Amino acid sequence: MALATYIVGQTPFPEFSVVLMLDDVQIGYYDSTTWKGVYRLHSASKYYDEEQSDVGVIFLDMYNGMKNRAVYLKDHLNHTDGVHVHQRLAGCELLNDDKPGPLYFWDAFNGQNMEEFTFDKEKNDIQMKKPWMIKWDQAKKIHVKLLYENVYHPICIKTLQRYLNMQKNYVMRKVKPRVRLMRKMLSDSQGLQISCLATGFYPRHINLTLFRDGQPVDEDLITGGEILPNGDGTYQMRKSLVISEEELHEEHKYNCTMKHLSLDNKLDITFVDESDSGSFSLSIVFGVLVCVAFLIITALIIWRKRGAAGQGSETSQCIYSPTPSSVQG
Structure with a gap:
C-alpha cells in the first residue's frame, strides 16, 4: 500500500x-x-x-x-x-x-x-x-x-x-495472543468493570467478543476495541464492560472469546465470580491484624534492646499484601 x-x-x-x-x-x-x-x-x-x-x-x-x-x-x-x-x-x-x-x-x-x-x-x-x-x-x-x-x-x-x-x-509469522482478564470495582457504587485484554499477537487482525449469558454484548455498551501497537512489533486489543450495582446481584455468566490466525480454534475464557465480599473483607481484616501484631512485637523487641543497651535505633515497616483470595482479577 x-x-x-x-x-x-x-x-x-x-x-x-x-x-x-x-x-x-x-x-x-x-x-x-x-x-x-x-x-x-x-x-x-x-x-x-x-x-x-x-x-x-x-x-x-x-x-x-x-x-x-x-x-x-x-x-x-x-x-x-x-x-x-x-x-x-x-x-x-x-x-x-x-x-x-x-x-x-x-x-x-x-x-x-x-x-x-x-x-x-x-x-x-x-x-x-x-x-x-x-x-x-x-x-x-x-x-x-x-x-x-x-x-x-x-x-x-x-x-x-x-x-x-x-x-x-x-x-508471515504468527504470534499467539496472551490474555488477561481484569476486574475493577468502580467508585461511588457505580458497579464493576470487567476487561478482556489480548496482547502480543501478530498479525494485527483479531476478533475479540464479550458475551453475557451466551449472547454477544451490545457494542454500544463496550469501551475500547481499538487495535493498538506494542513496542515489539506485536499488537494489543482491550474491551471493557461496566456491570451496574443492580446487575451484580443477578446471576450472569460473562466470557471473552477470540479468534486469531495463530490459534487453531477460538479461545474462550470465562470470568469467574470472585466478588465474595465476606471473604474479601475477612482477608483484609486478617492482613491488618497480622500487620498490627508484627508492629507490636517489633516495638517490644526494640524497647527491650534499648533498655538493655541504652542506645541504638531501629525502624520497621509493614506492607500489606493481599492474600490470593482477596485479589479481584
Whole structure:
C-alpha cells in the first residue's frame, strides 16, 4: 500500500509525499523534495536503479494527477485560500494462491471521502464510486484502463512480491495472543468493570467478543476495541464492560472469546465470580491484624534492646499484601 499526500498551501512539509507499506511494515518513502525513493531494507540496494525507475513512473504520475484534482476540488467546493490536503491510499494484494489480486484506490480531500476505484485485471474491469463529479468519456476510460493494466498493476505486484520475499519471515509469522482478564470495582457504587485484554499477537487482525449469558454484548455498551501497537512489533486489543450495582446481584455468566490466525480454534475464557465480599473483607481484616501484631512485637523487641543497651535505633515497616483470595482479577 502507498499512502500519498498532496498539500495545497504553505506548510513546513513537502508538497507531495508517499509512505510505502508492506502490510504493516514501512519499506519506503518518497517526497517532492528530492524526487527519489528511500528504502529501509539494505537488501533493496541491488534493485535501486529499477526501484527509482518504477518510482519515477508511478509517483510522478500520481503527483500530477493528485495536484490537478486538488486544484479542481478546491475551486469546485468553493474553498478559500489556505491549507488543503488531498490524500490517496493505493495498493494491490496477493491472494492465497499467490495470484495477483485487484488494484485499489481510495481518495479523500480535507478528510472527506471522495472516490473509490478498483481495477480487476482478471475481469478487465474498472469500478468507481463518486468519480470526482467528472464524467469520463469512452476514450478516457480506455486510456485509464490501459495505464493501470500495463503500468500500475504490474509494477505494484512486482514490488509486492519482491518485498514479500525479503520480509516473508516477518510478515508471515504468527504470534499467539496472551490474555488477561481484569476486574475493577468502580467508585461511588457505580458497579464493576470487567476487561478482556489480548496482547502480543501478530498479525494485527483479531476478533475479540464479550458475551453475557451466551449472547454477544451490545457494542454500544463496550469501551475500547481499538487495535493498538506494542513496542515489539506485536499488537494489543482491550474491551471493557461496566456491570451496574443492580446487575451484580443477578446471576450472569460473562466470557471473552477470540479468534486469531495463530490459534487453531477460538479461545474462550470465562470470568469467574470472585466478588465474595465476606471473604474479601475477612482477608483484609486478617492482613491488618497480622500487620498490627508484627508492629507490636517489633516495638517490644526494640524497647527491650534499648533498655538493655541504652542506645541504638531501629525502624520497621509493614506492607500489606493481599492474600490470593482477596485479589479481584
